[in-house]
Amino acid sequence: MVEHIKIISAKQVADILHYDELIPIIEKALADFSGRPESGIIQPIRTVLHLPSANGFLGIMPAYSEKDNALSTKLLTFFPKNTNISTHAALIVVFDCCTGIPKAIMDGDVITAQRTAAASAAATKHLTNGIPRQLAILGAGVQARSHYHALSYLYKFQQVKIWNHHMDKAKLLAAELGPEVEAVPEAKEAIQDADVIVTVTNSSVPVLQASWVKQGAHINAVGSCRPDWNEIAPELMHQAVVYVDTKEAAVKESGDIIKSGATIFAEIGEVIAGKAAARTTETTIFKSLGMAIEDTVTANLVMKKLDGRT
Numbered sequence: 588m589v590e591h592i593k594i595i596s597a598k599q600v601a602d603i604l605h606y607d608e609l610i611p612i613i614e615k616a617l618a619d620f621s622g623r624p625e626s627g628i629i630q631p632i633r634t635v636l637h638l639p640s641a642n643g644f645l646g647i648m649p650a651y652s653e654k655d656n657a658l659s660t661k662l663l664t665f666f667p668k669n670t671n672i673s674t675h676a677a678l679i680v681v682f683d684c685c686t687g688i689p690k691a692i693m694d695g696d697v698i699t700a701q702r703t704a705a706a707s708a709a710a711t712k713h714l715t716n717g718i719p720r721q722l723a724i725l726g727a728g729v730q731a732r733s734h735y736h737a738l739s740y741l742y743k744f745q746q747v748k749i750w751n752h753h754m755d756k757a758k759l760l761a762a763e764l765g766p767e768v769e770a771v772p773e774a775k776e777a778i779q780d781a782d783v784i785v786t787v788t789n790s791s792v793p794v795l796q797a798s799w800v801k802q803g804a805h806i807n808a809v810g811s812c813r814p815d816w817n818e819i820a821p822e823l824m825h826q827a828v829v830y831v832d833t834k835e836a837a838v839k840e841s842g843d844i845i846k847s848g849a850t851i852f853a854e855i856g857e858v859i860a861g862k863a864a865a866r867t868t869e870t871t872i873f874k875s876l877g878m879a880i881e882d883t884v885t886a887n888l889v890m891k892k893l894d895g896r897t
């Protein structure tokens with residue numbers, strides 16, 4: 588059986604995935620997820636095996652989409668103490684829906700970077716107030732880069748400010764991105780004029796304070812996917828209207844939700860499907876935890892493109 592499995596590299600995935608196709612696919616997956624079980628999505632909460640020695644985890648993330656005929660699981664590690672190598676690593680195993688036979692083993696790093704940014708882009712599209720001109724990114728790693736590209740695909744930002752706890756990393760990333768991108772030494776300086784804010788750090792304590800945020804700004808809170816870690820000040824979690832990708836996982840995994848005791852207003856998929864209000868004039872937070880169905884539909888797109896089916 589193993590000799591029939593395709594091995595798909597990070598380069599192959601990166602060559603295939605583009606935000607013009609990915610953002611709509613993720614948008615639809617978010618809506619379908621919130622419309623389950625009728626929509627044909629099956630996705631249990633992921634299994635997370637904590638490794639105290641690494642202060643990290645191994646996650647197992649299966650999902651099925653009946654409409655897409657897509658079945659896969661992602662295996663993901665997070666080792667925050669890694670220094671010159673990536674802190675996250677992922678593989679996706681794709682199965683045949685009819686037989687259960689494995690069809691492919693695919694790099695999951697590129698998919699994790701891009702589908703997470705595509706989910707934030709979809710949330711921003713629905714929750715931002717008017718056309719955003721100023722973007723702030725807290726963090727300068729893999730997700731900072733993918734979020735810049737996904738959001739810049741949707742909007743032409745006049746200014747993008749990046750803050751990182753190690754300024755040299757923020758400077759390097761700013762130099763790699765566009766001329767409108769600047770590294771700033773203080774997080775507050777990045778945030779003050781921002782219409783859209785992205786938090787993508789490995790911090791276990793808040794990096795974003797309520798008093799810095801402009802009324803009506805939209806925040807994509809992407810880090811702190813552990814129950815005892817929070818990246819957003821609890822006061823801000825209470826002041827803003829909070830949207831999540833999955834309510835079920837948010838109350839189990841998100842320190843931003845659990846530690847603040849903030850109320851979840853809706854899933855972003857409910858907004859996309861027109862079943863919940865987009866309260867765009869208020870300050871909004873999209874608390875992203877990442878969902879297996881995002882990986883499954885993205886891996887399915889990669890398979891279809893490699894087979895010449897799209």
Ligand SMILES: NC(=O)C1=CN([C@@H]2O[C@H](COP(=O)(O)OP(=O)(O)OC[C@H]3O[C@@H](n4cnc5c(N)ncnc54)[C@H](O)[C@@H]3O)[C@@H](O)[C@H]2O)C=CC1
Pocket residue numbers: 665673674675699703726727728729730731751752753756787788789790791794809810811812875876877878
């Ligand atoms: N919601 C979702 O779907 C996903 C969430 N994530 C989360 O997003 C965050 C960023 O992920 P990546 O960019 O892949 O990680 P990365 O390791 O590439 O980048 C993390 C950034 O945080 C900074 N950082 C590390 N420790 C810090 C601290 N104590 N205080 C402030 N900044 C600190 C690093 O210098 C780096 O710029 C992580 O928390 C990760 O677990 C990642 C993938 C998917």
Ligand SMILES: O=C(O)C1=NCCCC1
Pocket residue numbers: 663665675699812876877878879
């Ligand atoms: O891939 C995902 O989903 C992740 N979620 C939480 C943090 C690590 C990656």
